[in-house]
Amino acid sequence: MAGEVLDNKGRGDVSWSWPPIHPEGRKFGLITAAIALVTAFFAWETIAWPMAFLTLGVLAFFRDPERVVPQADDVIVSPADGLVSLITEVDPPVELQIDDGSGSKGLPAGKVTRVSIFMSVFDVHINRAPIGGTVQRVVYIPGRFMNADLDKASEENERQHILIERQDGLAIGFTQIAGLVARRIVPFVKPGDIVAVGQRVGLIRFGSRVDVYLPAGTDPKVLLGQKVIAGETVLAELGSQKLIEGIAQ
CATH class of the missing domain: 2.70.70 (Glucose Permease (Domain IIA))
Incomplete structure (x- = not known):
């Protein structure tokens, strides 16, 4: 849908999709995911599960959804x-x-x-x-x-x-x-x-x-x-x- 013109008369095609993650947040997500995987490998579940949830939280924070921007001079x-x-x-x-x-x-x-x-x-x-x-x-x-x-x-x-x-x-x-x-x-x-x-x-x-x-x-x-x-x-x-x-x- 990026770059497509949509209007209030129904022009354009839309569909729901997962929002992408901004590059600024990917490194933080990789770090927390790596910690979660390593601690899970050593069966340190008290650390692994919180880090897994933290990874999801970090990725959600840095989500970057597309937006339909009004095009009017005023x-x-x-x-x-x-x-x-x-x-x-x-x-x-x-x-x-x-x-x-x-x-x-x-x-x-x-x-x-x-x-x-x-x-x-x-x-x-x-x-x-x-x-x-x-x-x-x-x-x-x-x-x-x-x-x-x-x-x-x-x-x-x-x-x-x-x-x-x-x-x-x-x-x-x-x-x-x-x-x-x-x-x-x-x-x-x-x-x-x-x-x-x-x-x-x-x-x-x-x-x-x-x-x-x-x-x-x-x-x-x-x-x-x-x-x-x-x-x-x-x-x-x-x-x-x-x-x-x-x-x-």
């Missing part, structure tokens, strides 16, 4: 799988605003809506581009490893800012934030790369969060507490401002 798609844990008005990170000498003007100053998506260890951890365009900035900042569900994790945790700019000048910034057990943010892109909307841009190992900074004058189409899917869920429509209410049930 949509911003979710860069992460997970729970919408915070929606708040903030100033964008200074690293995404200042003139860094690259020729990219960065995000304008002023309050914008930040949508925070918390990824538990059960979510897919491959992050995707919310819009298509040129990667203007990839800024890594070392920091702490607090619970990524906390608001202050945006300023204190280890994190990586990414800025993507379209040809028409629209720029979207988002931040990958390491969590309580996450210990590495892995980028797949660098400044100057051209990416398509929904393209894989990186991953965070073992529980984390992604913050997305919407342009001024744009409200999210997702609700607090909603589950979103990277590359598929429409996070916002450009220029659309509307209160949307939901009921948990």
